Amino acid sequence: MDKKKVILGIDPGSNVMGYGLIAVEGKETKLITMGVIHAKGYGTHYKKLQHLFNRVLHLVETYQPDEVALEAPFYGKNVQSMLKLGRAQGVAMAAALSRNKPIFEYAPLRVKQSITGMGRASKEQVAYFLQKIFKIEEMPQELDATDAIAVAVCHHLESSRPIKTAGYSGWKDFMKKNPDRIKQ
Numbered sequence: 001m002d003k004k005k006v007i008l009g010i011d012p013g014s015n016v017m018g019y020g021l022i023a024v025e026g027k028e029t030k031l032i033t034m035g036v037i038h039a040k041g042y043g044t045h046y047k048k049l050q051h052l053f054n055r056v057l058h059l060v061e062t063y064q065p066d067e068v069a070l071e072a073p074f075y076g077k078n079v080q081s082m083l084k085l086g087r088a089q090g091v092a093m094a095a096a097l098s099r100n101k102p103i104f105e106y107a108p109l110r111v112k113q114s115i116t117g118m119g120r121a122s123k124e125q126v127a128y129f130l131q132k133i134f135k136i137e138e139m140p141q142e143l144d145a146t147d148a149i150a151v152a153v154c155h156h157l158e159s160s161r162p163i164k165t166a167g168y169s170g171w172k173d174f175m176k177k178n179p180d181r182i183k184q
Contacts, residue, residue, distance in 0.1 A: 006032065008065035008096070009152025010056070011144045012073065012089035015040045017052055018144030021063050022152045029156060031134040032063065034145040045084065049091045056095035068096040069155035071147065072105040106154050111147075114154040126150050 004025040011018035020034035037055040039048035060068070070092060073085045093103050109119035115129050127146040130153070131139055140146065 005067070005156075006063060006065045007152040007155055008059060008063065008068045008101075009148040009150070009155065010068065010070045010089075010092050011147035011151060012070060012085060012092055013039075013144060014045070014048060014052075014084040014088040016142060016144050017056075017088060017092065018142070018146070018148035019056070019059055020145060020149035020152050021059075021065060022149065022156065024156050024160075029133075029153070031136065031149065034140065034149050036140070036142045036144050039088075045087075049087055052088055053091040053095050056092045057098065060096055060099045060101060065096075065101060067104060067155065067159075068093075068101045069104045069106060069151045071111055071151045072107050074108055104155050104159075106151060106158070110158075111150050111154045114157050115150045123147060 004023055006021060006023050009018075009020045009022070015038070017037040017039070018034070019037065021032035023030045023032055037052060039051050042048045042051045059065075070089055073082060073089055096103055106114075112121040112126055113119040115121070115126050118125070123143040123146070127139060127143050130136065130146050130149050133153075134149075
Protein backbone atom coordinates (compact mmCIF):
# COMPACT_ATOMS: atom_id res chain seq x y z
CA MET A 1 0.00 0.00 0.00
CA ASP A 2 1.28 3.46 -0.93
CA LYS A 3 2.02 5.93 1.84
CA LYS A 4 -0.08 9.07 1.94
CA LYS A 5 1.91 12.19 0.98
CA VAL A 6 0.79 15.72 1.78
CA ILE A 7 2.09 18.57 -0.39
CA LEU A 8 1.80 22.25 0.48
CA GLY A 9 1.81 24.48 -2.60
CA ILE A 10 2.55 28.19 -2.25
CA ASP A 11 2.03 31.03 -4.71
CA PRO A 12 4.22 33.74 -3.14
CA GLY A 13 3.12 37.34 -2.91
CA SER A 14 4.00 40.18 -0.57
CA ASN A 15 0.39 41.37 -0.21
CA VAL A 16 -1.53 38.18 -1.02
CA MET A 17 0.07 34.72 -0.76
CA GLY A 18 -1.86 31.73 -2.04
CA TYR A 19 -1.63 28.33 -0.36
CA GLY A 20 -3.07 24.94 -1.12
CA LEU A 21 -2.67 21.46 0.29
CA ILE A 22 -3.23 18.18 -1.49
CA ALA A 23 -2.99 14.59 -0.28
CA VAL A 24 -1.68 11.89 -2.60
CA GLU A 25 -2.30 8.24 -1.84
CA GLY A 26 -1.59 5.76 -4.58
CA LYS A 27 -3.19 7.09 -7.74
CA GLU A 28 -5.67 9.25 -5.87
CA THR A 29 -5.11 12.97 -5.28
CA LYS A 30 -7.42 14.91 -2.98
CA LEU A 31 -7.72 18.59 -2.19
CA ILE A 32 -7.30 19.23 1.53
CA THR A 33 -7.67 23.00 1.66
CA MET A 34 -6.75 26.21 -0.14
CA GLY A 35 -6.83 29.88 0.62
CA VAL A 36 -4.89 33.09 0.76
CA ILE A 37 -2.90 34.93 3.37
CA HIS A 38 -3.47 38.69 3.31
CA ALA A 39 -0.55 40.84 4.41
CA LYS A 40 -1.88 44.21 3.31
CA GLY A 41 -2.64 46.36 6.32
CA TYR A 42 0.18 44.97 8.45
CA GLY A 43 2.17 48.19 8.22
CA THR A 44 5.74 48.09 7.03
CA HIS A 45 7.06 45.58 4.51
CA TYR A 46 8.91 43.85 7.36
CA LYS A 47 5.72 43.46 9.40
CA LYS A 48 4.06 41.93 6.33
CA LEU A 49 6.94 39.48 6.01
CA GLN A 50 6.62 38.58 9.69
CA HIS A 51 2.89 37.94 9.23
CA LEU A 52 3.51 35.78 6.14
CA PHE A 53 6.17 33.78 7.99
CA ASN A 54 3.88 33.17 10.96
CA ARG A 55 0.93 32.11 8.79
CA VAL A 56 3.01 29.72 6.64
CA LEU A 57 4.56 28.29 9.81
CA HIS A 58 1.03 27.75 11.16
CA LEU A 59 0.07 25.89 7.96
CA VAL A 60 3.18 23.70 8.20
CA GLU A 61 2.57 22.90 11.86
CA THR A 62 -1.16 22.27 11.38
CA TYR A 63 -1.08 20.10 8.25
CA GLN A 64 2.41 18.58 8.56
CA PRO A 65 3.13 18.48 4.81
CA ASP A 66 5.78 16.05 3.61
CA GLU A 67 6.99 18.51 0.98
CA VAL A 68 6.56 22.18 0.11
CA ALA A 69 6.42 23.40 -3.48
CA LEU A 70 6.69 27.08 -4.38
CA GLU A 71 6.26 29.00 -7.57
CA ALA A 72 9.58 30.63 -8.40
CA PRO A 73 9.41 34.39 -8.90
CA PHE A 74 9.78 35.56 -12.46
CA TYR A 75 11.46 38.76 -13.51
CA GLY A 76 9.12 41.56 -14.42
CA LYS A 77 9.83 45.16 -15.30
CA ASN A 78 9.77 46.46 -11.74
CA VAL A 79 12.89 45.51 -9.78
CA GLN A 80 11.36 46.63 -6.45
CA SER A 81 8.33 44.36 -6.97
CA MET A 82 10.66 41.49 -7.79
CA LEU A 83 12.65 42.11 -4.63
CA LYS A 84 9.49 42.13 -2.48
CA LEU A 85 8.22 38.97 -4.14
CA GLY A 86 11.56 37.25 -3.54
CA ARG A 87 11.45 38.22 0.11
CA ALA A 88 7.92 36.83 0.45
CA GLN A 89 9.06 33.59 -1.13
CA GLY A 90 12.07 33.55 1.20
CA VAL A 91 10.00 33.83 4.37
CA ALA A 92 7.71 31.03 3.15
CA MET A 93 10.80 28.90 2.52
CA ALA A 94 12.24 29.80 5.92
CA ALA A 95 9.01 28.82 7.68
CA ALA A 96 8.99 25.41 5.98
CA LEU A 97 12.71 24.86 6.44
CA SER A 98 12.44 25.73 10.14
CA ARG A 99 10.36 22.54 10.44
CA ASN A 100 12.69 20.52 8.19
CA LYS A 101 10.32 20.35 5.24
CA PRO A 102 11.96 19.86 1.84
CA ILE A 103 11.45 22.71 -0.63
CA PHE A 104 10.87 22.47 -4.39
CA GLU A 105 10.53 25.35 -6.86
CA TYR A 106 8.77 25.49 -10.20
CA ALA A 107 8.71 28.19 -12.85
CA PRO A 108 5.26 29.66 -13.54
CA LEU A 109 5.34 28.39 -17.14
CA ARG A 110 6.07 24.85 -15.93
CA VAL A 111 3.21 24.97 -13.42
CA LYS A 112 0.71 26.15 -16.02
CA GLN A 113 1.91 23.61 -18.55
CA SER A 114 1.57 20.73 -16.09
CA ILE A 115 -2.06 21.66 -15.34
CA THR A 116 -3.40 22.86 -18.69
CA GLY A 117 -0.84 21.66 -21.21
CA MET A 118 -0.18 25.31 -22.11
CA GLY A 119 2.67 27.28 -20.56
CA ARG A 120 0.95 30.59 -21.31
CA ALA A 121 -2.42 29.67 -19.77
CA SER A 122 -4.27 32.35 -17.81
CA LYS A 123 -5.02 32.14 -14.09
CA GLU A 124 -8.66 31.55 -15.03
CA GLN A 125 -7.76 28.61 -17.27
CA VAL A 126 -5.64 27.04 -14.52
CA ALA A 127 -8.50 27.52 -12.03
CA TYR A 128 -10.98 25.96 -14.47
CA PHE A 129 -8.87 22.81 -14.93
CA LEU A 130 -8.38 22.45 -11.17
CA GLN A 131 -12.10 22.94 -10.57
CA LYS A 132 -12.78 20.00 -12.89
CA ILE A 133 -9.99 17.81 -11.48
CA PHE A 134 -10.99 18.26 -7.83
CA LYS A 135 -14.72 18.84 -8.41
CA ILE A 136 -14.58 22.14 -6.54
CA GLU A 137 -18.07 23.55 -6.18
CA GLU A 138 -17.25 26.99 -4.84
CA MET A 139 -14.16 28.60 -6.29
CA PRO A 140 -12.21 31.19 -4.29
CA GLN A 141 -12.45 34.81 -5.39
CA GLU A 142 -8.69 35.21 -5.39
CA LEU A 143 -6.99 32.94 -7.88
CA ASP A 144 -3.76 32.95 -5.86
CA ALA A 145 -5.31 30.01 -3.99
CA THR A 146 -5.86 27.95 -7.15
CA ASP A 147 -2.39 28.93 -8.36
CA ALA A 148 -1.01 27.43 -5.14
CA ILE A 149 -2.94 24.20 -5.71
CA ALA A 150 -1.50 24.16 -9.23
CA VAL A 151 2.03 24.37 -7.78
CA ALA A 152 1.30 21.42 -5.46
CA VAL A 153 -0.16 19.35 -8.32
CA CYS A 154 2.77 20.26 -10.58
CA HIS A 155 5.17 19.05 -7.90
CA HIS A 156 3.26 15.79 -7.52
CA LEU A 157 3.32 15.19 -11.28
CA GLU A 158 7.01 16.08 -11.58
CA SER A 159 8.09 13.98 -8.60
CA SER A 160 6.05 10.92 -9.61
CA ARG A 161 7.56 10.63 -13.09
CA PRO A 162 9.84 7.63 -13.46
CA ILE A 163 13.49 8.50 -13.78
CA LYS A 164 14.77 8.14 -17.30
CA THR A 165 17.25 5.29 -17.46
CA ALA A 166 17.54 5.15 -21.24
CA GLY A 167 18.18 8.03 -23.54
CA TYR A 168 20.98 10.23 -24.65
CA SER A 169 22.68 13.17 -23.03
CA GLY A 170 23.49 14.70 -26.39
CA TRP A 171 24.60 14.01 -29.93
CA LYS A 172 28.00 12.60 -28.88
CA ASP A 173 26.30 10.20 -26.47
CA PHE A 174 23.94 9.06 -29.25
CA MET A 175 26.86 8.39 -31.62
CA LYS A 176 28.78 6.52 -28.91
CA LYS A 177 25.79 4.28 -28.11
CA ASN A 178 24.81 3.72 -31.77
CA PRO A 179 27.99 3.26 -33.85
CA ASP A 180 26.12 1.06 -36.34
CA ARG A 181 23.59 3.80 -37.11
CA ILE A 182 26.19 6.44 -37.99
CA LYS A 183 27.37 6.66 -41.60
CA GLN A 184 30.98 7.65 -41.98
